[in-house]
Amino acid sequence: MGVASRFILRRRGGKSWHWTDIVTWVWLVGGLIIMFGPAVWLAFSSFKTPAALAEFPPSILPYVTSQATVQGYDKPLQLFEAKMPDGSTKVLAEVRRIGLVAQMVDPTTPGEIVRVNIGDRTPVRSVSFATENYTTPFTQFDFLRYLWNSVFVTVTATLITLIVNSMAAFALSKYEFRGRSLAMLIILATLMVPLSVIMVPLYSIISSLGLFNNLWGVILPTVATPTGVFILRQYMLTIPDELIDAARMDKASEWQIYWRIVLPLTAPALAVLAIFSVVWRWNDFLWPLIVLSRRELYTLQVGLSIYSGELNVQWHFILAMTVVTMIPVVLVFIFLQRFITTGIAGTGLK
């Protein structure tokens, strides 16, 4: 503890604390709470039963009230810790409540009924994780289907993006041809054409191609990313042309050069693009919302938003499915965060 705190609180040159150090630490710890807190809160909430979710003030951990089956009663009864007239406390089961008085029985001696003022008792509660919040949407709703749709869209779109973008980047970085700068200019100019500007005509194109209500209608418009071409081209420019010339001497075809020489050397940039693409496609919302109108085709994002917008929101399911939707991104964040942060800092693109 001492070593750890000294490491964390170490000051440059062992100087004493300055007011800016205090501001720094308040800012960082505040940031930690504000940035992580909401997601953690959601994750904790996702394990609560509907009854616990409706509680105010809410508890942090998911509690449930303990119940017990008592001889002579059909339904399980709720357990309470009751203060007895003689000052001792006893665990009793509630039979019924009339006004301010509860009729209770001792589970060990179910015969006699004890009357307890409801102010003198507190429910016996224990931590319990409502895992049915997770299992029910998968087994009884279509969420397994949505999960599969999301995975299919993400993986397919990313693979096509990598292939198509790397081929274009190869052509734009390693060949001299007429119209190269024009092609580059078009790609750069449309770097900023957002979906919201072209969604109406894009929809008509998708439906005239018969891709409305089709996962390919979600995938295809996203794969020719200008960002990807741009990142990969910048990287391929650093590959020496001599390598390619040497391969040509050895009678390698252009396709072989692309596949056997250029692609393996571009691996770091491809990895960055792959991570970006996975996060982009997993998170896509507006376009799938437009293209997919049949329930069995929804991606997780669309399914979640539709379910959460319904009149009687079943929050316990929504929260659990939100956590499921969050998992891949959290995994990417934990394991690949360094690639992403250096990728963004290097190119300024997201």
Place this chain on the structure above:
Amino acid sequence: MSTTSLTDRLGSLLMAPVHLLMRIIDIPLRAVQKTAGIGGMAAVFLAPNMLIFGIFVLLPLVINFVYSMTGGTAFFLSERNFIGAEQYQRLFTCTNYLDPMSCQEDAFWTAVGNTFWFVILQVALMIGLSLITALILNRDLAARSFWRAVFFFPVLLSPVVVGLIWKWILQRQGLLNFGLYQFGIEPYTWLTDRNWTFIATIGVSIWAHMGLYTLILLAGLQAIPKDLYEAAEMDGTKPARVFRRITLPLLAPNLLVVVVLALIKAVQIFDEVYVLTGGGPGTSTLYLTQYIYETGFASTLRNPGLAAAASILMGLVLVVLTLIQLGIGQRGEKKGKR
């Protein structure tokens, strides 16, 4: 040693079909190369990307203009009738240009007004907070990459998840009311209040995106030569003056890029707001993209031509912002060359 060779073998086993596929693709492509020549292969490599790009980005961009000059509810162009600039006229028909409610398309102007105030407030606050965070992260911190990751975390979350996280916090039994309850403040339904909902959309979008801008600004700060600061320290310059005379001028190009980037993103705000508020209550958080989406697709009185016209107007704003960004980038490059 044996484990690496095992994984290698497994890898080559998995890649074997891919290699085979590539070899099969090579056969026709060799024939193409023979007729087209090495230079002609560039077109082959460029073709798939440009084809997809052309169909799904360039073509829509062009026919969007045609769309905006047609009327009716049909989506196929052949079923739509040409009406000239009528859609634009409809958007711009107002009795009083200062009052959105007096316009024929009052929803459009409400959305424009909402988006305008959202963009101004969100970008100003977010860039301010990002700058402060970047300055703090640029200090001599232990575990800096951890702290950087903390602020970056929400950037990766999907907008739908962001919307739901905050919907859960802002609802009546939510965490915010619980926190305020500790100070004796009664629970409030934040998402039914017009003003609070507007503020919530700003706050939530800042929460979700500030990490990106912090990261870019931090990279800019770290590129400032350290010896400048050392020289200033030797001269005994006050920190405020160091910030004004060294940090701010040298960070200015980055700051401009970040502001324009944030503006471009803010104008298009949709996903998280749609999930969080659905544009409501009333039209208090109806922003432009949602207006276009609802006019084009969702509403029963859908009017794709009107949506196209509105999207072109929005596109014009984005083009101006992008040109500014490219201009800044070019100036920065020239400076760097000198």
